[in-house]
Amino acid sequence: MLNLIAASAFFVLIHFGVSGTTLRDALVARLGQGPYRGAFALASLLGLAWMIYAFRHAPNVPLWGFLPGFRPATYVVVFIAFLFVVLGNSTPSPTRVGMESKVAQGPQIAQGIVRITRHPFLWGVALWAVVHLIVNGDLAGVILFGSLLLLALGGPLAIDAKRRRAFGEQWAQFAGATSNIPFAAIIAGRNRLGPALREIGPWRPVAAAVVYLVTFYLHGRLGPPLG
DSSP states (O other), X not given: OHHHHHHHHHHHHHHHTTTTSHHHHHHHHHHOHHHHHHHHHHHHHHHHHHHHHHHHTSOOOBSSOOOGGGHHHHHHHHHHHHHHHHHHHTSOOTTSTTOGGXXXXXXXXXXXXXXXXXXXXXXXXXXXXXXXXXXXXXXXXXXXXXXXXXXXXXXXXXXXXXXXHHHTHHHHHHHTTSOSSTTHHHHTTSSOHHXXXXXXXXXXHHHHHHHHHHHHHHHHHHOOTTO
């Protein structure tokens, strides 16, 4: 279990201790944007692989135990998580890596799922993590999925802070047209759901359904690598 704790701590610390902080700004200034991103991506992949390996080999320490009755709700929530992830990865946004300059387009870049939340990918990860945390019900699951949930919920704050430092008023104009918390900008009247649904269109949800079904099939064939 100590190996899993160490792996999770490493993964969390490189994100909260580096990404989104002034330390990141200093490293980018010294190394350059490209080398920094490459090094950080490599560290993240190694950290994630370490977490998965440690999780697979962690002892089984039940807490509230496996919850089979929660399975039907799990399928629905995980599909919603896939929707957020696929829609987020297929929609331009200044919050995505490499698309920071799109903040210059102002509120006009807030289209599709970005009208609903400017961090759809991370909210998808958050939903996926919380479901797996609940269903697994053991100590290893709490450590792994709890760490990923913490990152998914804290990541938007770090990204927003990073963009705010870099783009100032341009970021403020974009952020004013959307929200971190899903649907908050729409409920507040700063955006509208109708245009969001039209801009999302039919192909993105279909793609999300295909990815979900393929993942579900492989999950059953290969076993539960992460719960």
